[in-house]
Amino acid sequence: MSNLVRESALQQWLSQTFDIVPPLLTMVSGDASFRRYFRFQLANGDTAIAVDAPPATEKNQQFVDIAKALSAQDLPVPKVLAADIDAGFLCVEDLGSTMLEQVLSADNASELYRQALALIVQLQGSKRKNLAVMEEFDQAFIQRELDIFADWFAKEELQVGEEWQQTCDWSGLCSMVSQAILEQPYAPMHRDFHSRNLMLNQQQIVMIDFQDMVWGPIAYxxxxxxxxxxxxxxxxxxxxxxxxxxxxxSAQLSGPIELSTWQRWFDLTGLQRHIKALGIFCRLDHRDGKTAYREAIPQTLEYVLQVTKRYPELQAFHQWLSPIAKGFKV
Incomplete structure (x- = not known):
């Protein structure tokens, strides 16, 4: 179904759901998924956000279930005003247009990030039984994400042969990051907690895009x-x-974590995430035609190089990637 056809169907659904004339939809944004967001006006003059989220690709039921569960835990998330899961249409509270990324500066970064970190602590304090059903970030899950790098960055973007895995000791890297992740305490994990998925609404930081939440490591x-x-x-x-x-x-933990242990968890969990992200940015380009995400590749490569340089066990990977990374500098 074309975007125009879906947009028309979305207007009709909103009209019937809220007993209003078919509203004018103003595009707010798309994102790395196939979702599209529109602002429209309700009968009382307030605005809301309509979401076109094709059910074949988007986790709409998970979004609704997790939003309800997080709200019940007094966590700041947008209210779901209406949903048609089968059609892939949602209507959610309008949080405005201010992403955390847009307001961060050297002067306010420390304060705003401390607020965001406090939100992570609050989220991680939620009991699993009080949340929606979620997957476990287990060994197989970790490897599936690492394989995105192998398939889309190494094979599709670089067009390298299978020998690259031996050259950089890919299996050793996968084993090392998996071990560092699996030995951590596990808690609710947003899985995409960053400056573009946090909104500022009346000076409060609000989480969005949480439908991929899993039970995972506290450093992620x-x-x-x-x-x-x-x-x-x-x-x-x-x-x-x-x-x-x-x-x-530390107040939530049964015992203290040594700073050196935490730093290792932080580094290697980040390495897993950034390696996956490199694959996703290339997949968004090659498969989905979303070229803008390539702009994030140089910074993500820099994170990977910083961490792999720090650990002797990762020197083969560092030496393999370093010359490749130079070709992505902007």
């Missing part, structure tokens, strides 16, 4: 936020903020 959302593929900060600030998180998180 922290490194997603602090080593954001779309915006980078000095390591001094990153170190200060991740230690602040660890200090606040």
């Amino acid at each position: 959302d922290v490194v997603s936020l602090l080593r954001d593929c779309y915006i980078a900060w000095p390591e001094e600030l990153v170190d200060e903020l991740q230690q602040a998180f660890l200090s606040e998180k």
Whole structure:
């Protein structure tokens, strides 16, 4: 079904659902998925956000279930006003248009990131039984994500032969990052917690795009936020903020985590995420025609190189990737 046909069907659904004339839909944004977002006006003059989320590709029921569960835990998420799961249409609360990324500066980064980190602590304090059913970020899940790099960055983007895996000790890297992830305490994990998935609404940070939430390692959302593929900060600030998180998180843990252990978890969990992201950015380009995400490749490569340089076990991968990364500099 074409976008225009779906947009017309979305208008009719909104008209019937809210007893209004078919509303004018103003495109707000698309994203890395196949979802599209539109702003429209309700009968009382308020605005809301209509979401076109094709059911063949989007996790609409998960979004609705998780939103309800998180709201019940007093976590800041948009209210779902209406949903047609089969059609792939949603209507959610309008949180405005201010993403965290748009307001961050050297002057306010520390304060805003501390608010966001406190939100991670609150999320991780939620009991699994009080949340919607979610997958476990287990060994198979971790490897599936790493394989996105192999399929889309190495094979599709670089067009390298199978020998690359031996050259860079790919299996050794996969084993090392998996071990670092699996040995961590597990908690609710947003899985895409960064400056473009956090909105500022009346000075409160609100989470969006949480339909892919899983039960996973406590370092994942922290490194997603602090080593954001779309915006980078000095390591001094990153170190200060991740230690602040660890200090606040300690109240939820049965025992303290050594700073060296935490740093290893933070680094290697981030490495898994950034390697996956490189594959996704290339997949968005080659498969979906979304070329804009290529702009994030140089910064993401830089994160990978920083971490692999730091660990002796990852030197083969670092040496393999370093010359490749030079071709992506902007």
